[in-house]
Amino acid sequence: ETGVTQTPRHLVMGMTNKKSLKCEQHLGHNAMYWYKQSAKKPLELMFVYNFKEQTENNSVPSRFSPECPNSSHLFLHLHTLQPEDSALYLCASSQVKAGAAINEQFFGPGTRLTVL
Amino acid sequence: GQSLEQPSEVTAVEGAIVQINCTYQTSGFYGLSWYQQHDGGAPTFLSYNALDGLEETGRFSSFLSRSDSYGYLLLQELQMKDSASYFCAVPSLNQGGKLIFGQGTELSVKP
Numbered sequence: 001e002t003g004v005t006q007t008p009r010h011l012v013m014g015m016t017n018k019k020s021l022k023c024e025q026h027l028g029h030n031a032m033y034w035y036k037q038s039a040k041k042p043l044e045l046m047f048v049y050n051f052k053e054q055t056e057n058n059s060v061p062s063r064f065s066p067e068c069p070n071s072s073h074l075f076l077h078l079h080t081l082q083p084e085d086s087a088l089y090l091c092a093s094s095q096v097k098a099g100a101a102i103n104e105q106f107f108g109p110g111t112r113l114t115v116l
Numbered sequence: 117g118q119s120l121e122q123p124s125e126v127t128a129v130e131g132a133i134v135q136i137n138c139t140y141q142t143s144g145f146y147g148l149s150w151y152q153q154h155d156g157g158a159p160t161f162l163s164y165n166a167l168d169g170l171e172e173t174g175r176f177s178s179f180l181s182r183s184d185s186y187g188y189l190l191l192q193e194l195q196m197k198d199s200a201s202y203f204c205a206v207p208s209l210n211q212g213g214k215l216i217f218g219q220g221t222e223l224s225v226k227p
Contacts, residue, residue: 002158090158
């Protein structure tokens with residue numbers, strides 16, 4: 001257990017559905033991240049939140065909408081997805097300190113998303 | 117920009133030693149991290165090198181040479197459970213907390 005939980009672990013949805021992925025971290029960290037990992041590919045950073053403020057949107061399509069209501073919770077709202085959006089979606093957290101480089105992120109187990 | 121290169125695949129036998137290399141290009145540099153990810157699982161942190169030299173943690177060691185923009189992960193006494201993908205990563209200089217990951221090296225350990 002890394003202290004980061006994600007639900008659901010598996011999700012199958014149609015292209016017209018709306019669903020949300022949830023991430024919760026129990027580590028007291030102040031930064032959270034969403035990554036996409038397609039089969040046999042590296043991690044693609046989607047969104048970064050520092051102190052609940054979104055600091056990066058890595059050219060992600062608007063059909064993915066993040067929400068960070070507090071420093072412990074992160075959501076990814078999904079709507080009108082495409083089959084190519086099928087992937088493993090990973091959430092991570094870390095403790096950001098001003099002037100220091102971060103060397104460790106803690107990842108959740110991921111949500112395996114299949115879009116039909 | 118920042119980019120990292122590592123081999124896509126490495127194969128070794130149980131009990132052997134394997135080295136996974138990572139070269140990086142960055143406009144600035146803080147340190148090099150390594151993560152392990154088993155198939156379908158979450159990446160987990162293995163090590164971080166901020167200074168030149170070798171850091172040892174059990175069967176795993178990580179090396180950094182800042183002058184060569186190069187590092188490696190050394191796995192000794194390989195076990196079947198070490199079969200996984202290994203990613204090197206560097207912190208982004210622009211956004212606090214952001215990591216730039218390499219493509220990943222898939223290690224297959226054979227009996």
